[in-house]
Amino acid sequence: MTFEIWFAFVAASIALVLIPGPTVLLVVSYALGQGWRAALPMAVGVALGDFTAMSLSVLGIGALLMASATVFTAVKWIGAAYLVYLGVKLFRAGGTLSAEPKTDASTALRMGAHAWLVTSLNPKGILFFVAFFPQFIDPHLTFWPQVLVLQATFLVIAFSNALAYAFFASRARGLVRNERVIGAINKAGGSMLISAGVASVAIRSGN
Template sequence: MTLAHWLPFAIASAILVAIPGPTVLLVVSYALGHGRRYALATTAGVALGDFTAMTASMLGLGVILAASATLFSMLKWVGAAYLIYLGIKLWRAPVMTADSTDSADTSETRTGRIFAHAYAVTALNPKSLIFFVAFVPQFIDPHAAALPQIVIFEATFLVLATLNAFGYALLAAAARRAVRSPRVQRVVNRTGGSLLIGAGLFAALWKKSAA
């Protein structure tokens, strides 16, 4: 693979991952609500979710989904329902005060649970599966072996997506210091929840032909 094939892919991927979507909304919401200590968990969930989606696409799942309206619809509705579920939970999340921080219930903020949420939101996005199948081949050099190129492209995208998610998490965690007020936290939770619900509704209404 030459630099002329890799560099356009890297630039296009960097632009794409920087655009806020459901995954970024989830990362920012957790960072605002719980601070920097959960940045690594959400980032790891995003990275594994992207890896799952890309690998499944490269193995042919994306092609199957593109050809099968039934499979596409099933995955679309599962992903959409999960986004709406997370949005409702964030909307109803209790606000934290300095006095209640130590005694707060952490059943919904365990690292494993947050990791699983980030993974599910990323991996269950049918648009990502279709996108990788349509996007990656455009940069493959037909005169070189395809598998090594796919591995390099996948690794490149994963690194960029991981750094992007971690950057959003750190920025949101830093901004969290400015939103200590319960009133502001409530607004942040409900805004983030509304955005996640909206993303879920958009995913449910997104037409297969728009992939």
């Protein structure tokens, strides 16, 4: 795996985790209601959930690569186009983040388990990883070392992102409810997704 491919993956991953989806909304809800103590268990739960979803997706990707190199390449192109599509859609999105504080008493284990369930059992997440990961995998190199690097990178980014959202939600509550701030995050994430999609195609075409 080249540094350019890894860097494109990092950029796309950062954009993905920044998107205010179900996982981010859950983290913000707990942080608003429980404060900073929710940050670590939520971040751990999110990381474990992403690991679960990625592991299930990787099994499908590995089977796809073994079955047909042509189909695998086609999936990589479709994945790049999907990144650009999501980037454009996110760039044009508004700045609303509707998260209600979860004020009911919750243990760290319960919060972490809730984050794991929401993150790992989302069918859209599993399907997305199936389309997302292949474009950063070189079929001419050993499969599993590449997967381990990508998984480790994504998990560090997802964990850090959950901590950051929890911190801002508990310490600077106005920011996560500010339409301008969320709108700026959406535009930044959208731009990064578009750039990563285009970059992956450009790097692949140059090989």
